[in-house]
Every structure is written in structure tokens, then in C-alpha cells.
Amino acid sequence: MKEELTHELKDKTKRTETDKLLGKKPFATVMYRWVLFVINYYARVRQQLKIDYDSFIIIQTTASHALYDLNKKSINKKEVESYEELHAEWDKIANSKNSIAEILEDKNVANFTKLTISSICLVTGLPKETVRRKVNMLVKKDLLKSSQTKGIQIGTQYKKIFSEFVPVTAKDIVKMLKAWEKSGALKKLINSDL
Structure with a gap:
């Protein structure tokens, strides 16, 4: 019983720390850049690879x-x-x-x-x-x-994915990470206990 309460308390504390991090201002920038990346990635799969x-x-x-x-x-x-x-x-x-x-x-x-x-x-x-x-x-x-x-x-034909799709994806990831870094969010995320 005591172990369960300790575990539950640690879980709530961790969630509170996570909530604090996510509630900070740069999080909107992080989410926006992330959502743009995911949408672009998904669209490129359908348009570029035709699958x-x-x-x-x-x-x-x-x-x-x-x-x-x-x-x-x-x-x-x-x-x-x-x-x-x-x-x-x-x-x-x-x-x-x-x-x-x-x-x-x-x-x-x-x-x-x-x-x-x-x-x-x-x-x-x-x-x-x-x-x-x-x-x-x-x-x-x-x-x-x-x-x-x-x-x-x-x-x-996988080489088409590797040679055409992967480099663009890598560039998109770098672009997203640079935006996160510029907003200060990347450092906060890296240093967090998420």
C-alpha cells in the first residue's frame, strides 16, 4: 500500500513537472513546428511516393x-x-x-x-x-x-525513397530543430525530465 502511494505521488509530481514545461510559452512554437513537419511528411508520402x-x-x-x-x-x-x-x-x-x-x-x-x-x-x-x-x-x-x-x-525501388525522400526529410527535421533552438524550446526540452 505504501509503495503504491509513493509510486502515485511520484507519478503526479512528474506529470506536474511535465505540465509546467508544456505550459511555458515556447511550447506553442514547438507544437506548431512539429505539426507542420508531420503534415508535410504525411503529404510528401502520398504525393512524392504515391503510396x-x-x-x-x-x-x-x-x-x-x-x-x-x-x-x-x-x-x-x-x-x-x-x-x-x-x-x-x-x-x-x-x-x-x-x-x-x-x-x-x-x-x-x-x-x-x-x-x-x-x-x-x-x-x-x-x-x-x-x-x-x-x-x-x-x-x-x-x-x-x-x-x-x-x-x-x-x-x-527502395533506393528512390532513400535517395529522394530521406534527404528532404532530414532537411525538414533540421529546419524544425533550428526553429525550436531559436525559440529556446529545444534547450528546455533537452534539459527536461520528460
Whole structure:
């Protein structure tokens, strides 16, 4: 009982500190810039990539899975750090007939797990049938590739997303962060206990 009260008090205190931070003047600027970023991002997915947002999230989940495996530590593996290095790795993966596991074996990365429709469902919260249908559509567009043995991987057309969409997104993030910094909100957010 005492532990529950202590936990509840800490929770209320933390919420109060958060409320104080969010109630400060720069928060309106932070929210405004954030909302503009999200709206622009969402609109660019539909306009530039010509796919719906759920399909984009499935692609990003697949890319995230590949990035996780690329970033696994290994004694002989050199870190993939720059945009150019990552672009080269995506090209190797997207254009390879091999699975990502076979590509990563050359980098001495162990414990590769294949990405499945069920895994994507768990991460995204999307229904299994929706994910299956959208993965099939994305495979037809060559944005993804899929097989029983190799799982779901990025396809050859993913390089369009990486080379055209990612740089614009990075610039938009920098623009948003600079606006936050100019208003003083970035420093407050970084130094807060949110």
C-alpha cells in the first residue's frame, strides 16, 4: 500500500513537472513546428511516393529491420556512418539476389532474423490481412521483396525513397530543430525530465 502511494505521488509530481514545461510559452512554437513537419511528411508520402501511409510504415518497418541488422556490432565490421555508406549498403541489399542474412554474413553479423508479416503486424498494430495485402502490393511495385525463406526485405525501388525522400526529410527535421533552438524550446526540452 505504501509503495503504491509513493509510486502515485511520484507519478503526479512528474506529470506536474511535465505540465509546467508544456505550459511555458515556447511550447506553442514547438507544437506548431512539429505539426507542420508531420503534415508535410504525411503529404510528401502520398504525393512524392504515391503510396498510402500504412504502406509507407510497412516499408519503414522493413528498412528499420535491415538497419538494425546493419548496425549489429561485429569484430571485423566497419560501422556504416555516412549517408553515402548507407546508400551503398541499401543498393547492395536491394539489388542482391541473396537475402540480407547472406549479405550480412560477409560482415560477420550473427543472429539475423527474417522479417515476417506477423512481425510487421506486431510492430505497426495493423491487421494481418492488411499487412499481407499491402506487402504484396509493395512487392509488385518493387519497393519490397519477399520469400518464404528470406522473409520481407527492401526491394530495388527502395533506393528512390532513400535517395529522394530521406534527404528532404532530414532537411525538414533540421529546419524544425533550428526553429525550436531559436525559440529556446529545444534547450528546455533537452534539459527536461520528460
